[in-house]
Amino acid sequence: MPLKLNTLYLSDFISSHELDYMAPALASAHKLLEDKxxxxxxxxxxxxxxNSNPPDELARMKESTRWIQDNCDILVVIGIGGxxxxxKAALDFLRSPNYNALPKSTPDIIFVGNTLSPDALxxxxxxxxxxxxxxxxxxxxxxxxxxxxxxxxxxxLMVEQYGKEGAKDRIFCTxxxxxxxxxxxxxxxxxxxxxxxxxxxxxxxxxxxxxxxPIAVAGCDIDxxxxxxxxxxxxxxxxxxxxxxxxxxxxxxxxxxxxxRMIEVLVSYEPALTMLGEWYKQLYxxxxxKDGKGLYPSSMCFSTDLHSLGQFVQExxxxxxxxxxxxxxPQADFFLAPDSENFDGLNFLADQNLSAVNQKAFLGTLxxxxxxxxxxMVIEIDDRSEKSFGELIFFFEKACAVSGYLLGVNxxxxxxxxAYKKNMFALLGKPGFESAKKELEDKLLKLSxxx
Amino acid sequence: MPLKLNTLYLSDFISSHELDYMAPALASAHKLLEDKxxxxxxxxxxxxxxNSNPPDELARMKESTRWIQDNCDILVVIGIGGxxxxxKAALDFLRSPNYNALPKSTPDIIFVGNTLSPDALxxxxxxxxxxxxxxxxxxxxxxxxxxxxxxxxxxxLMVEQYGKEGAKDRIFCTxxxxxxxxxxxxxxxxxxxxxxxxxxxxxxxxxxxxxxxPIAVAGCDIDxxxxxxxxxxxxxxxxxxxxxxxxxxxxxxxxxxxxxRMIEVLVSYEPALTMLGEWYKQLYxxxxxKDGKGLYPSSMCFSTDLHSLGQFVQExxxxxxxxxxxxxxPQADFFLAPDSENFDGLNFLADQNLSAVNQKAFLGTLxxxxxxxxxxMVIEIDDRSEKSFGELIFFFEKACAVSGYLLGVNxxxxxxxxAYKKNMFALLGKPGFESAKKELEDKLLKLSxxx
Numbered sequence: 001m002p003l004k005l006n007t008l009y010l011s012d013f014i015s016s017h018e019l020d021y022m023a024p025a026l027a028s029a030h031k032l033l034e035d036k037x038x039x040x041x042x043x044x045x046x047x048x049x050x051n052s053n054p055p056d057e058l059a060r061m062k063e064s065t066r067w068i069q070d071n072c073d074i075l076v077v078i079g080i081g082g083x084x085x086x087x088k089a090a091l092d093f094l095r096s097p098n099y100n101a102l103p104k105s106t107p108d109i110i111f112v113g114n115t116l117s118p119d120a121l122x123x124x125x126x127x128x129x130x131x132x133x134x135x136x137x138x139x140x141x142x143x144x145x146x147x148x149x150x151x152x153x154x155x156x157l158m159v160e161q162y163g164k165e166g167a168k169d170r171i172f173c174t175x176x177x178x179x180x181x182x183x184x185x186x187x188x189x190x191x192x193x194x195x196x197x198x199x200x201x202x203x204x205x206x207x208x209x210x211x212x213x214p215i216a217v218a219g220c221d222i223d224x225x226x227x228x229x230x231x232x233x234x235x236x237x238x239x240x241x242x243x244x245x246x247x248x249x250x251x252x253x254x255x256x257x258x259x260x261r262m263i264e265v266l267v268s269y270e271p272a273l274t275m276l277g278e279w280y281k282q283l284y285x286x287x288x289x290k291d292g293k294g295l296y297p298s299s300m301c302f303s304t305d306l307h308s309l310g311q312f313v314q315e316x317x318x319x320x321x322x323x324x325x326x327x328x329x330p331q332a333d334f335f336l337a338p339d340s341e342n343f344d345g346l347n348f349l350a351d352q353n354l355s356a357v358n359q360k361a362f363l364g365t366l367x368x369x370x371x372x373x374x375x376x377m378v379i380e381i382d383d384r385s386e387k388s389f390g391e392l393i394f395f396f397e398k399a400c401a402v403s404g405y406l407l408g409v410n411x412x413x414x415x416x417x418x419a420y421k422k423n424m425f426a427l428l429g430k431p432g433f434e435s436a437k438k439e440l441e442d443k444l445l446k447l448s449x450x451x
Numbered sequence: 452m453p454l455k456l457n458t459l460y461l462s463d464f465i466s467s468h469e470l471d472y473m474a475p476a477l478a479s480a481h482k483l484l485e486d487k488x489x490x491x492x493x494x495x496x497x498x499x500x501x502n503s504n505p506p507d508e509l510a511r512m513k514e515s516t517r518w519i520q521d522n523c524d525i526l527v528v529i530g531i532g533g534x535x536x537x538x539k540a541a542l543d544f545l546r547s548p549n550y551n552a553l554p555k556s557t558p559d560i561i562f563v564g565n566t567l568s569p570d571a572l573x574x575x576x577x578x579x580x581x582x583x584x585x586x587x588x589x590x591x592x593x594x595x596x597x598x599x600x601x602x603x604x605x606x607x608l609m610v611e612q613y614g615k616e617g618a619k620d621r622i623f624c625t626x627x628x629x630x631x632x633x634x635x636x637x638x639x640x641x642x643x644x645x646x647x648x649x650x651x652x653x654x655x656x657x658x659x660x661x662x663x664x665p666i667a668v669a670g671c672d673i674d675x676x677x678x679x680x681x682x683x684x685x686x687x688x689x690x691x692x693x694x695x696x697x698x699x700x701x702x703x704x705x706x707x708x709x710x711x712r713m714i715e716v717l718v719s720y721e722p723a724l725t726m727l728g729e730w731y732k733q734l735y736x737x738x739x740x741k742d743g744k745g746l747y748p749s750s751m752c753f754s755t756d757l758h759s760l761g762q763f764v765q766e767x768x769x770x771x772x773x774x775x776x777x778x779x780x781p782q783a784d785f786f787l788a789p790d791s792e793n794f795d796g797l798n799f800l801a802d803q804n805l806s807a808v809n810q811k812a813f814l815g816t817l818x819x820x821x822x823x824x825x826x827x828m829v830i831e832i833d834d835r836s837e838k839s840f841g842e843l844i845f846f847f848e849k850a851c852a853v854s855g856y857l858l859g860v861n862x863x864x865x866x867x868x869x870a871y872k873k874n875m876f877a878l879l880g881k882p883g884f885e886s887a888k889k890e891l892e893d894k895l896l897k898l899s900x901x902x
Contacts (some may be wrong), residue, residue, distance in 0.1 A: 008898050024461045081758025098574045101551065116809035117721050118785035119835075123549045146754055148795040149787070149805070203759075214702040250849050262713055262770055263747060270568050282759030289760075289767025296714060296768065297760075298749060303597055304565045306871055307532025308654075308733030309740075309748075314867030316740025317747065320714055334569035336600070343636040344599040354600070357879060358567035364874030367891055372870065384570075416765030420757055420822065423815030428808060430799050438817055447459050 001328075002235065005245035006378040007252060009366060011374040014255055014420045015319075019241060020250040022406075030247070031406035034237075038405055040412025045199030046397060047205035050230030050390075058222075061194060061209055062174055065216040071107055072170070073131040076114035076124070076154055077214050079138035080146045081282060082202025083344040086393075087111075087214040089279040090206070092272050093389055094220045107134070110205070113150030125157070133158065136217075138210050142182025142197050145424070151182075157418075164189075174209045179302065201412055203283050206393055213259050216353055221386045228390025235391075236398040246395050248402035249377070256321045256375055257295050258408075263320035265313070266299040269358050270327055272384065274301050276392075283396060287404050287411040288351040294407065310365075314369075314372045321375040324388045326362060330355050452779075453686065454842050456696035456705060461816060464772075464826040465706055471690060473702040473857075479688055480856035481698070484687075489856055491863025496650030497848060500658035501681030501841075502747040507749075509673075512645060512660055515623055516667040520557055523621070524582040527575070527605055528665050529564035530589035531597045532733060534652025535626075536843070538562075540730040541657070543723045544840055545671045557670040558585070564601030572601065575609070584609065589661050591647050593633025596875070602633075617641075625660045642806040652863055654734050658846055672837045677840025686842075687849040697846050700774075700828070701854035707772045707826055708746050708858075714771035716764070717750040720809050721778055723835060725752050734847060738855050738862040745858065754812045756861040761816075765823045772826040776843075777813060780834045781806050 027379040032038030033047065037163040046051070068075055077084060088111055091099055100108045108131075112124040135158060173186040174194045186193045194209035195246045205211065207229050212222045250414055253264060266280050277299025288294035298320070312318065318376075336349035336357070349357055366376055379385045379395070404411025426436035458465075483489030484498065496503070517677075539562055542550055550560045563575040586609060588602045591873055609618040628646045637644045645660035654663065658680050663673045684817055687697040690881070702716060717731050728750025739745035748760060749771075751760055764771065787808070789801035796835040800808055832839045855862025877887035 011898070027677050050570075080755065085759065096570070096574055098578065100576060102577055105855060114758070115722055115752070116718075116754055116812050117723075118781045118783065118805040119807070120722050121805060123547055123553060126553055127549065143797070145797070145808075146758075147799070148797050149808075150860040151802065152787075152790055152795070152797065153785075181795050188794075197857060229730075250751075257801045262768065269566075271566055271571050272568075278759065285763040285767070289763025289765075291766065292769055294763060294767040296749075297762065301566070303567055303871075304531065307565070307597075307868065308536060308729065309736045310871060311865045311867040312736040312738075312740025312747065313869050315742065316736070316745040317713065318743055319747065323546060330569045332569065332573055334572050334604075336603075339547045339603055343639075344594055344603070344632045346594070346596070346599050346603065349596070349600065349879060354567060354569040354572060357596075358569070360878040361871070361875045363895060364876075364878050365893070367894060368870035368874050372867070384548055385627050387480070405593065412782055416762040416767075416823070417758065419765050419819035420754075420761060420812070420816040423819050424812045425815075427811040427815050428800060440815070443818060447462070 001382050003245060003395055004380040004387070006287040006380055007248065009370055009376045010252065012370070013259070014252065019248070019251055021084070022074040022255065023241075025242055025406055026241075026247050026251055026402065029250075030237075030239055031403045032405055033401055039410035043199055043201045043204070043412035046198045046201075046207070049200070050226050050233050052226075053208065053212075055121070057195065057209070060192070061213055061216060062087060064192060065213065067169070068134045068217050069219075071132060072107050072134040074108040074110060074128055075134050075136060075214065075217050077109060077111050077138065078147050078150050078154065078387065079111070079210070080114040080144060082205050083147065083210055084111045084114055084136040085203075085275070085279040085282055086206030089275040090211060090215045090220065091218050093384055094215070094386060095218050097272055097274065099218065104219070107217060109214055109218060111270050112154070113137075113147035116146060116149070116220035121153065122371055125153070126159070131217065133161070134170045134172065136172045136174060136213055139182050140176050140202070141180045143180070144173060144184065145421070147181045151226040167192060172213065174213060198403075204397055224386035228387045229394045230392035232391045234397075236395060245379070247402055249379070249395075250399045250406060252377060253323070253403060254406045255293060261295070261319060261321045261375070263298055264297045265320055265322045266297070266325060267302055267322050268325045268327075269302050269362050270330075271301055271304070271325075272427040273325060274299070276325075277301070280396060283375075283400050284403075286407055286414050286417070287400050288407055290413075290416060293409055302365060306365060313369060313374060319374050322369060322377075324362070324366070324376060324378045326378050326380050327383060328380065331384055361367055368369065452695060452833050454839070454846055455831040456700055457831055458699065460821055460827045460829070461703065463821070464710070465703065469706055470699070473706065474692075475855065476693075476857055477698050477702055480701075480853045481688075481690055482538060483856055484852055490861035492651055494652045494655070496648045497652075497655035497658070499682050499684060501677050501679075501845070504659065504663075504677065508646060508660070511643070512664055512667065513784055515643060516664065517866060518620070519585045519623075519668050522583060523558050523585040523632040525559040525561060525579055525798060526587060526665065526668050527579065528560060528562050528587045528589065529598050530562070530661070531565040531595060533656050534598065534661055535562045535565055536726070536730040536733055537657030538664040540726040541662060541666045541671065542669050543837055545666070545837060546669050546782040548723055548725065550669065555670070558668060560669060561667060562587060563605070564598035567600070568682035569595055572604065576604070579608070584612070585621045585623065587664055588623060589621045589647075590633050591627050591653070592631045593636065594631070596872070620757065623664065631799050652839070652865075654737055655848055675837035676841040679838045681846045682844035683842045683849075687846060694787070694818065695849040696830070698853055700830070700846075701850040701857060703744060703828060704749050704774070704854055705857045712746070712770060712772045712826070714747045714749055716771055716773045717748070718753055718773050718775045719777070720753050720813050721781075722752055722755070724776060724778075724855055727776075728752070731847060732852050735854075737865050737868070738851050739858055739860055741744070741860050741864075741867060753816060757816060764820055764825060769824050775813070775817070775827060775830075776828045777829050777831050778834060779831065782835055
């Protein structure tokens with residue numbers, strides 16, 4: 001079954017004419033994407049990634065995948081933001097959040113270079129101790145501070161452990177086709193490279209080698225993911241809202257926002273989807289959070305978080321709506337046998353699969369939250385397969401692009417990310433930032449002597 | 452150094468007279484707590500947990516801790532909400548989010564019974580395979596569905612693996628002193644029990660055996676945690692805001708809320724604090740999210756999330772403020788050696804510790820977000836020691852109680868958590884819920900045939 005968007009539960013919040021009235025704006029947003037005439041139109045490569053990865057690049061990637069699987073115990077993926085969230089989300093979704101801890105025939109995978117914490121860096125080095133290591137460093141420019149610093153450290157480790165020649169076989173660089181310090185380092189040292197296309201931004205790069213290489217190393221079928229993406233490219237280009245859940249979702253989240261909802265909570269009932277929530281938060285937060293606009297993207301895992309944030313959702317400030325991501329089938333079910341003693345009185349739950357109980361928790365929560373005045377819509381997918389994953393990711397991407405145009409922003413830039421970087425560089429004394437350094441230090445001094 | 456609240460960066464957002472004007476309301480909230488006359492006054496036991504755990508209970512807990520450490524490879528902690536978030540937050544903070552994966556002399560610890568996902572349950576069983584297992588089941592009543600179901604499964608595993616007699620040594624129940632199905636099961640079967648006091652709610656229970664037993668098994672010094680809590684009980688009872696950062700924090704978050712901020716983001720620059728963010732989200736969300744009120748509690752880990760949600764914070768909807776939790780010293784630092792080739796141009800960062808770079812990232816981000824119109828305050832603590840942790844937890848608890856009274860809610864109940872449970876029980880056919888079952892099923896049918 002293809003992905004379905006169930007909007008039946010919204011009847012108390014949105015009238016059907018409201019969706020009709022959105023049609024012209026949707027058609028216009030659609031046209032901006034199709035004609036590539038909207039803001040950010042240099043970054044629309046993600047629209048066709050299902051079938052635009054060069055076959056020889058894919059073949060090389062598979063060859064490297066086999067080499068890595070055969071010759072290493074742990075793959076260290078170095079990247080931040082869009083350079084790791086998609087692969088980590090995929091790994092959890094398709095395999096497991098316990099992937100490293102569980103027995104398996106593929107290498108462990110750890111994600112580093114996404115923090116400046118010395119404790120985290122020291123621990124990632126400890127995790128590699130005594131193991132056969134490969135690196136996949138992912139950075140368009142090679143100068144993103146967090147990733148570049150980690151790469152320095154891990155590259156030195158590789159050279160120490162395997163020598164300059166041996167390191168060549170074990171360091172894989174996913175970077176720009178021609179420019180940047182990582183590309184030139186790779187060329188100089190002879191490290192194999194995979195290309196991040198110029199017209200694909202970080203948060204839209206899951207279907208490029210950025211996501212595909214680590215996903216393949218984990219033993220997942222990247223061809224199936226790309227096929228699902230290709231199919232989704234067609235489905236999610238229809239202007240008929242009943243045929244196109246992506247556009248319908250984009251329209252509804254904008255309508256709910258216009259009615260005063262400030263927060264969208266992406267909910268699932270499966271811990272393996274928690275990292276997908278983190279990926280979603282970047283995709284929507286970075287695409288829409290600009291010009292003083294945007295829904296705040298948040299995520300929860302139920303029923304876990306019903307025992308922490310459930311109270312707020314049910315009875316707190318009425319400022320959010322929920323988008324529930326519901327999976328029909330678990331990877332494997334668990335049969336609940338009855339307990340002859342029944343101390344806990346839970347035998348009424350027995351003689352059925354746990355997934356059935358989880359499904360009733362979902363329906364019970366849905367009704368409770370509707371009763372509490374919280375709009376809910378439900379994205380329904382079959383399972384945690386590559387096919388479902390590829391479709392789901394493209395669904396969110398396409399919906400995000402259209403949603404951003406409906407909101408009136410450029411969904412493909414991220415000017416605000418530079419602000420902290422510039423300040424950090426200046427405070428760290430990066431050459432060329434001398435005057436900014438003085439200015440910022442003065443500001444800090446003034447602030448700290450204000451009282 | 453004791454915990455410090457730095458509010459110097461708020462000068463553009465809050466005038467000093469505003470804090471003065473809050474003094475009477477703070478004094479009144481303080482009095483409600485001291486006199487135990489406010490709403491929820493049956494649940495104030497947490498105010499004195501630093502020194503009110505019975506010495507014999509603590510001694511028994513330490514004895515059990517040693518037994519568990521000597522006789523098991525993995526401790527399975529079964530609990531949901533307040534029955535696991537505090538211990539998990541402590542484990543990450545005091546030891547590491549990579550605790551299980553890193554070499555150590557104490558047992559692995561996994562947290563189960565906090566979801567209804569069959570995949571998660573199957574995997575937690577797989578993680579125990581071939582290992583010496585102990586259980587710590589944590590539930591006041593013993594009938595909380597998620598935890599009770601998991602306990603059924605793991606208890607059966609224990610009996611199968613160790614026999615009824617052997618299981619007695621390996622199952623530790625943290626529950627009510629006298630009532631409830633878990634207590635009666637434990638008494639019948641001869642499992643040792645530890646008491647959750649009647650006057651301490653789940654989210655305030657970290658300093659009871661709920662948090663202390665798992666924390667002790669991980670090798671942390673629970674006496675040091677309790678001493679810090681005892682000291683904090685005194686510090687955070689002063690009505691002088693300059694002496695009492697907890698009350699000042701409570702006042703400021705209410706002021707910012709009244710000025711239109713809907714979301715508080717708890718920020719840290721250390722991945723080991725991510726779970727503390729989850730604990731904080733329950734504490735504040737469940738305490739304040741009621742009667743249509745409350746700040747939405749959210750959390751981020753920087754610089755990681757500056758590359759995902761940073762754009763939103765910097766330039767998106769101006770609806771949030773940040774509370775930064777800043778740690779002066781890492782567990783161990785990392786010295787950045789210069790790279791003679793300097794391909795990435797990052798030598799300007801070399802010849803210093805990574806923590807210094809992380810600190811500049813913090814300052815640079817602070818200035819950038821202030822410039823973006825986002826109020827920031829900073830909670831400063833020394834390190835990731837037991838002392839700092841005990842003080843920090845009590846800081847948040849005390850501030851939460853006062854903040855809830857300032858907001859005008861009962862910070863100690865959670866009536867909204869029942870709504871989903873009632874519906875779920877009815878849909879699952881629990882005896883006694885027959886009429887509700889029919890009503891809910893009719894509602895679902897009506898909703899799904901609406902269009």
